[in-house]
Amino acid sequence: MEHEVAALYTSHAPSLLRYASTLAGDSSGGQDAIQEIFLRYFVARTEGQQFDNPKAWLFRVLRNHLLDNLKSSRVKNEVAMEGIDDSSDGQNDPELHYHRIEMVRTISSLLAPRELECVRLRAEGLRYEEIAEILDLRQGTVGATLARAHKKVRRAMDREDDVKDTPIAPAHAMAREENSYSS
Amino acid sequence: MLLAYQDGELTERRARKVSQHLDRCLQCRLELDCLKIEAQHFMAAVAPPLLEAPRLAGGLESLLGKVHKLQAAHREEVQPRIQEHLAFQLKTFFGPRAAALIEDRIAAREDGSGVFSAVEPLFSAFLGQKAADLLASEVVEGLDLSDHPASKPEAVQRPLPVG
DSSP states (O other): OHHHHHHHHHHHHHHHHHHHHHHHSOHHHHHHHHHHHHHHHHHHHHTTOOOSOHHHHHHHHHHHHHHHHHTTOOOSTTHHHHHHHHHOOSOSOHHHHHHHHHHHHHHHHHSOHHHHHHHHHHHTTOOHHHHHHHHTOOHHHHHHHHHHHHHHHHHHHHHHTTSTTSSSHHHHHHHHHHHHHHO | OHHHHHTTOSOHHHHHHHHHHHHHOHHHHHHHHHHHHHHHHHHHHHSOOOOOHHHHHHHHHHHHHHHHHHHHHIIIIIHHHHHHHHHHHHHHHHOHHHHHHHHHHHHHOOSOOOHHHHHHHHHHHHHOHHHHHHHHHHHHHTOOOTTSGGGOGGGSOOOOOOO
């Protein structure tokens, strides 16, 4: 059982921690939360519980645990920026780092909470089916939500495309540039 | 549709149809290329950099330490908590009489198997597999181990200060 927990930790802790940091805005709190949910996993398995998809279970329990902790707090989407700052490895170009933070701030303001949640989980490599399980949604709803989120961001990119030094414009320009090379 | 196609989330049949369409539609191919690059930048922006390996290794070491402590205290301290949570769920879903019968069954097991191993067949027979899994999961989710000696703050690996 111990080996199973260690293997799961090695495979999923990085993305769980990143997800926790964006959700709770504090990587040290995220570390505590991760330890707690892995202990619960250990207890559940010790008591004979079977899991078809441990990864989805860990994400779902982590999310519920963090949201319970955040209930009394007023911080929600805004805290994602602090999480990014805190979990940065410090080796990035400060300018890129700034642009990324600004871009996330803009994306967070554009998207509805449910859309942002789907996007965050998708960014961690979870499949639509897994996201649906974590957020208690239908798989089709996840696909539609992600497509809607993408459209919103694209519209914002289009609006800001002519304005240089806006948070989204650099990435969009880069995407356009890469696209012109590839096609 | 294209986003789901790009994410590999369409059924085989639908993916084949989209693929056939893409073969003859330049506009959709360009749209797909654009979508790929946008999604890449979009996701990279939303997902901050991963923590460095030493910090994660420290986390694993700390976790395994807690697992050992928990293992030692499992039967005396953790199992009663689980049974308490389970009793609450059983009363809610099955009523007090059925709950008492199931609790007797749990208490009567002699092979040292887990609580869920004992009740899982009953849960899935009465509630269906999915609801049974959810119920078992609820019991564990409601289990707050943060106040257990195994989860004492000094055992937690704190991240290094930034800068």
